Amino acid sequence: MDSASAAHAFLADTFDRLKPVVADAATPTALATAGAVVFATWIGTKLYRMFVPPQHLRKYPHASPIKIIRTLLQRKGYLEQRSILFEAMRDDALRLGVIKSREETPSIYLTWFIGRWQVVVVNPTDMKNLLTKHETFEKKRLDAGYLFKFLGNNIALAQTPEWKQQRKVVNPAFRRGWATSLFGTPARQLIKQLDTVAASGAIMDPADWMQRMTLDALTLSAFGTNFDSINNPNAPMVAIYNSIMSEVLDVSKLLNPFYKLNKDGKRARDLIDAFDKYIFDLIDAKTAEIAAKRAAGGAVSDSEDNDARDLLTLMIEAIQGSDFTREDLRANTITFFVAGHDTTANALSFALYLLGMHPEIQEKARQEVIDVVGDIERGTPAEDVPYPTSEQERLLTYLSCVIKEVMRLYPSVTLVPQRFTTAPVALSDGTSLPIGTLVSGDIYSMHHSKQVWGPDADDFKPDRFLSSVGPDGEIPMHPGASNFMWTPFGGGQRICLGQQFSLVEQRVVLSMLLLRYKWTVVGDENALKGNPGTLPGGLLHSAGLQVKLTRRDA
Missing domain, CATH: 1.20.5 (Single alpha-helices involved in coiled-coils or other helix-helix interfaces)
Known part of the structure; x- marks a missing residue:
């Protein structure tokens, strides 16, 4: 029973x-x-x-709910929090005989969140099913705190019937080429600021600079306007957006049943309302501009520079004749903020960290960039630092391996958002899950599993992906290329919409930084031992990294 x-x-x-x-x-x-x-x-x-736990799931190891609650309320950094809870789960796995040593990772475990038990898969077979059988593993609405109020019912979160309707409008706008100038221009502004840091001998924290640079690239790509947070980090809209992200992703606050009634909840609501007004004003202005062009009989778009056109314009043009609402536009713009900005900033921060820890890999990546893009001359002004063209960006094979390995070790999204089963489902071990079971996938643990990646799973080895180079010289970045062992962007038809945007941006920005600087990690002993600090929350943010830059062309 x-x-x-x-x-x-x-x-x-x-x-x-x-x-x-x-x-x-x-x-x-x-x-x-x-x-x-x-x-x-x-x-x-x-x-x-x-x-x-329900009787049919008690064979799976888990950390106790009390342990989970206590750890979340301590507001430790994500990796520290995960280590505590994962070791508690491993203790239970050893007790149950699921694993024989601490070097092993259970392929399936249970976790508890706000009164519900969920199955968490940590193996490629079940991960593939979870990500590709979207009608069987339906997305669960995220309604904790003010997360849903901020994100809305966008294409990334909508359940299957509505997702099928939204993708007709949204997918073409997201899944297109991205002009490298969208990233090269704000990266030059970043380099101008970092030149001052390097000249002074100061230490820089990559997280802050990457957040600001990617926010500028994102707003330029999404709206055709630039927050200019690199030069104005305290601008009102920049501060509002950063405060919202801090609030809605703080799990410790979501555990508070009175959150929406207290001062933190009221502050979050007011911040979201202010940000919504900004987004709706942009939507209305852009809609009026497009309507005026149509009324005047002018061309609304130019196919020749389609890759450089902003996302909002493309979506507004695509909704003609559909029932896509103003709120739908707002929700899908917001998801691009998270998918195209925050996650990319995190990946770039950890790339700088790992390349700073491995100078030989940094130099190998730099030589490839020089071979493809060309080196810079002594004293090159920041505004003239070259960025790769779209054709050159695709030729950066080894740099793509670096990016892929960084995202294996430090995936920005560590867990697949909750799904629930709409029909009975059999897992890879034969267990049958009834309808309504909550299921997730532990991307971080699968990426570090020695059963999946071998004994060097925790090592930074970009060369491991060189064997997958295609005939065109490109490294495949879809999960099927690694048999769903590598899933930082998810997978299946509902793979992250910002994937190509993020990958192009990472190649452009890293190539420019490699041309301009050499860098090393200094300071924090834990980071130097391979344990970088991270922030609390659901996304993997680095915290407190210390990097010292040296100009190559000084």
Whole structure:
């Protein structure tokens, strides 16, 4: 009998025992006592179902809910928090005999979040099914705190029927080429600032600079306007956006049932309302501009520079004749903020960290860039630092291997967002999951699993991907190329919309930095030992990294 059935049986038995008490009750005290017992039983049943895994899943290891709650409330950095909870789960796996040593990673485990148990897969077979069978593993609406208010019901989060409608409008706008100038221009502004840092001998934290640079590239690509956060890091809209991201991804606050009623919740709501006004004003202005061009009989678009056109314009043009709403435009623009900015900034920060820790790999990547793009002359002004053309960017084979290995070791999205089963599902170990089971995938753990990647799974070795170079010289970046062992962008038809945008941006920015600087990691002992600091939250943000830059052309 599973936990729910046991709880119902226990409750029925309690009512049977209470019947004579209620029937013979002659005083209010007896009735109150009976009521208290019923209430306590009801509460006990709820707690039992909340904290004890269902019977058919108890063979899977897990950290206790109390351990999870206590760890989340401590607001430790993501990797530190994960280490604590994963080791607790490993203790249980050893107790159950699921693994034989701490070097092993369970291929399936359980985790607990806000009163629900979910199955977490850590192997390529189940990960592939989870990501590709989207009608069986349906997306669960993210409605914790103000996360849904901010993200909205966009193409990345919508359930299958609505997703099929939205993709007709959104996919063509997202899945196109991206002009390298969209990234080279803000990267030159970044280099201008970093030249000052390098000249002073100061230490830089990559996270702050990469967040600002990618935000500028994102707003240029999404709206055709630039936040210019590199030069104005405290601009109002930059501060609002960064504060929103900090709020909506803070899991410790989401555990608070009164979050929406307290001052933090009110602050988050006000910030989102202010950001929404900015986005809606952009949508309205862009819509009016396109309508005016149509009314004047002018060309709305120019196919020759389509790769350089902003996302919002393309989506507004695509919705003509559809039932796509102003709110849909806003929601899909917001998801591009997260998919195309935050995750890319994180990947670039960890790339600088790993290349700074491995100077021989940094130099190998630099030589490839010089061979493809050409070197820079002594004293080249920041505004003249070359960036690769679209054709050159595709020839950066080894740099692509570096990027792929960085995203293996430090995937920005560490867990597949929750799904629920819409039909009975059999896992790779033969376990049958009933309808309504919550399922996720642990990307970070699978990327570090020695059973999946071999004994060097934790090592930074870009060369491991050289064997997959295609006849065109490009490194395949889709999960099928690695048999779903590598899934930082997800997979299947619902793969991350910002994937190509992110990859092009990473190649452009890293190639420019490699031409301009050499760098090393300094300072923090943990980072120097291979344990970089990270922020709390659902995305993998580096924190406190210290990098020292030296100009190559000085």
